[in-house]
Amino acid sequence: MGEHMQIGEVAERTRLSLRTIRHYEEVGLVPPSARSKGGFRLYSESDVQRLLLIRKMKPLGFTLEEMADLLGLLDHLATEDPDDPRTVLLDRLTMYREAADQRITALREQLDVAVAFADHLQQQLDVHTRRARTP
Amino acid sequence: MGEHMQIGEVAERTRLSLRTIRHYEEVGLVPPSARSKGGFRLYSESDVQRLLLIRKMKPLGFTLEEMADLLGLLDHLATEDPDDPRTVLLDRLTMYREAADQRITALREQLDVAVAFADHLQQQLDVHTRRARTP
DNA sequence: CTCTACCCTGACGTGAGAGTAGGGTTGTCG
DNA sequence: CGACAACCCTACTCTCACGTCAGGGTAGAG
Numbered sequence: 001m002g003e004h005m006q007i008g009e010v011a012e013r014t015r016l017s018l019r020t021i022r023h024y025e026e027v028g029l030v031p032p033s034a035r036s037k038g039g040f041r042l043y044s045e046s047d048v049q050r051l052l053l054i055r056k057m058k059p060l061g062f063t064l065e066e067m068a069d070l071l072g073l074l075d076h077l078a079t080e081d082p083d084d085p086r087t088v089l090l091d092r093l094t095m096y097r098e099a100a101d102q103r104i105t106a107l108r109e110q111l112d113v114a115v116a117f118a119d120h121l122q123q124q125l126d127v128h129t130r131r132a133r134t135p
Numbered sequence: 136m137g138e139h140m141q142i143g144e145v146a147e148r149t150r151l152s153l154r155t156i157r158h159y160e161e162v163g164l165v166p167p168s169a170r171s172k173g174g175f176r177l178y179s180e181s182d183v184q185r186l187l188l189i190r191k192m193k194p195l196g197f198t199l200e201e202m203a204d205l206l207g208l209l210d211h212l213a214t215e216d217p218d219d220p221r222t223v224l225l226d227r228l229t230m231y232r233e234a235a236d237q238r239i240t241a242l243r244e245q246l247d248v249a250v251a252f253a254d255h256l257q258q259q260l261d262v263h264t265r266r267a268r269t270p
Numbered sequence: 271c272t273c274t275a276c277c278c279t280g281a282c283g284t285g286a287g288a289g290t291a292g293g294g295t296t297g298t299c300g
Numbered sequence: 301c302g303a304c305a306a307c308c309c310t311a312c313t314c315t316c317a318c319g320t321c322a323g324g325g326t327a328g329a330g
Contacts, residue, residue: 114235114239
């Protein structure tokens with residue numbers, strides 16, 4: 001529980017850059033759960049988990065603000081038991097899921113286009129290297 | 136051959152924004168092949184093709200500068216017949232192809248991660264909607 | 271000539287960081 | 301205790317690929 005590590009170790013473990021981690025604090029996405037007397041950022045294990053979760057979200061193309069919102073949503077759902085505002089939360093969560101689906105479709109298209117283009121490049125290479133080797 | 140269209144039509148046909156097309160000129164990626172007396176950009180059919188090709192490259196994550204370079208390379212290969220500097224060109228082309236492959240691998244990973252995350256969201260939704268409906 | 275639809279430049283804003291400068295902190299060793 | 305390396309801090313400017321005004325000019329039909 002007193003397992004606080006400083007930014008360098010967090011960077012290693014999450015493979016995020018120091019700058020990125022600091023940036024996430026700047027925008028309120030992942031504030032370090034403590035600071036040393038001297039001002040060093042100190043992160044807990046769950047901070048690291050949060051950062052790793054964010055890394056997983058990144059391909060979905062959400063903004064940092066949206067990720068903060070979504071993380072808050074998930075925390076809220078996990079924590080709170082009274083079922084009053086739950087439907088609202090679930091509606092919002094549903095929106096994120098739909099956005100994610102759309103993004104996945106877009107990613108698939110991008111991948112196809114990318115593969116097609118790479119093939120095109122390879123064809124150019126084939127054509128021109130053959131010409132050079134078998135005149 | 137006198138088939139010059141202005142920026143709006145180009146935007147429609149390529150589905151790029153006016154701003155983007157202008158930006159591509161700003162950085163020297165696709166300068167319009169002519170201007171009207173009054174200063175309107177006039178694009179030819181092959182300009183449009185170039186823009187469409189650029190759109191295909193976009194998922195590969197090259198910078199505009201790299202795309203300009205690559206396009207130049209392809210033009211050069213298609214046009215020039217003397218085979219002196221060709222090996223150099225082909226080497227560079229090979230580098231781009233390798234970069235493309237790497238990027239494709241990255242895209243596939245991103246896609247997997249994205250799908251996994253979307254599933255995670257869906258699970259959250261399932262869990263919490265079930266609780267709400269079947270107490 | 272006027273009207274509308276379209277276009278222009280120029281300048282500033284944005285998101286998500288990268289990079290740099292200049293300086294402070296921690297913890298270990300002698 | 302002092303010295304030292306390794307690590308960290310803030311604050312700032314820079315990047316890329318555009319978006320977003322603001323203010324004004326152009327093309328061509330009627």
